[in-house]
Amino acid sequence: MAIALVGLPGAGKSAVGRRLGARLDLPFVDTDHVIEQRIGCSIRDYFEREGEIAFRDLEQAAIADLAAQPHGVLATGGGAVLREANRQQLRDHFHVIYLRSSPEDLFRRLRHDVKRPLLQVADPLGRLRELHDARDPLYRETAHEVVDTGRPSIAMLVNIIVMQLELAGIVAAGTPPEEPSD
Numbered sequence: 818m819a820i821a822l823v824g825l826p827g828a829g830k831s832a833v834g835r836r837l838g839a840r841l842d843l844p845f846v847d848t849d850h851v852i853e854q855r856i857g858c859s860i861r862d863y864f865e866r867e868g869e870i871a872f873r874d875l876e877q878a879a880i881a882d883l884a885a886q887p888h889g890v891l892a893t894g895g896g897a898v899l900r901e902a903n904r905q906q907l908r909d910h911f912h913v914i915y916l917r918s919s920p921e922d923l924f925r926r927l928r929h930d931v932k933r934p935l936l937q938v939a940d941p942l943g944r945l946r947e948l949h950d951a952r953d954p955l956y957r958e959t960a961h962e963v964v965d966t967g968r969p970s971i972a973m974l975v976n977i978i979v980m981q982l983e984l985a986g987i988v989a990a991g992t993p994p995e996e997p998s999d
């Protein structure tokens with residue numbers, strides 16, 4: 818079984834994906850980590866040194882490799898849907914879930930973050946609004962399901978996703994629920 822999470826930076830793809838993988842007893846893979854292992858430095862440093870297009874090429878190669886053997890829970894980078902080739906690979910080989918978040922919620926979560934290169938600007942909330950407007954249609958086009966992340970905790974989101982996967986017949990019913998620890 819192969820599940821991919823898409824959504825804006827801070828939507829919870831890594832945090833939710835890791836716990837969803839543990840819950841379903843599936844390996845968890847984060848494309849950002851795969852890329853960092855390949856380049857041997859942080860994405861932020863690579864962005865600064867080589868630029869966004871070089872990063873997007875690496876991201877496309879990583880997604881193509883992962884889609885060739887789809888298995889487990891995949892957290893994609895926030896910009897993975899920008900390229901048509903990635904949207905198609907994800908849609909064709911994974912059950913794709915869009916973790917939708919408002920720019921305001923994301924800003925609250927990420928305002929002290931220094932790791933996300935696209936948000937190191939004077940007006941990060943404005944930047945998140947632009948990213949949301951530009952990418953929301955692409956996330957929707959890629960995803961088989963949309964889950965709103967505004968109110969639920971990470972543990973609740975895992976429970977909601979598992980319930981939806983059970984209803985859709987993608988995982989067997991009856992997986993014990995996540996403890997609400999956050």
Ligand SMILES: Nc1ncnc2c1ncn2[C@@H]1O[C@H](COP(=O)(O)OP(=O)(O)OP(=O)(O)O)[C@@H](O)[C@H]1O
Binds near residue numbers: 829830833892893969
């Ligand atoms: N539903 C939520 N409630 C509370 N905190 C959350 C929620 N979702 C994510 N967070 C927190 O927000 C921060 C960003 O989450 P995470 O790193 O999982 O985002 P991401 O979607 O993987 O972002 P990126 O695309 O930049 O990799 C983390 O500190 C995470 O614990």
Ligand SMILES: O=C(O)C1=C[C@@H](O)[C@@H](O)[C@H](O)C1
Binds near residue numbers: 826893897933935
């Ligand atoms: O939203 C984006 O374009 C990005 C999100 C991160 O996950 C990384 O993939 C990178 O920082 C780019």
Ligand SMILES: [Mg+2]
Binds near residue numbers: 847849892893894
């Ligand atoms: Mg992440």
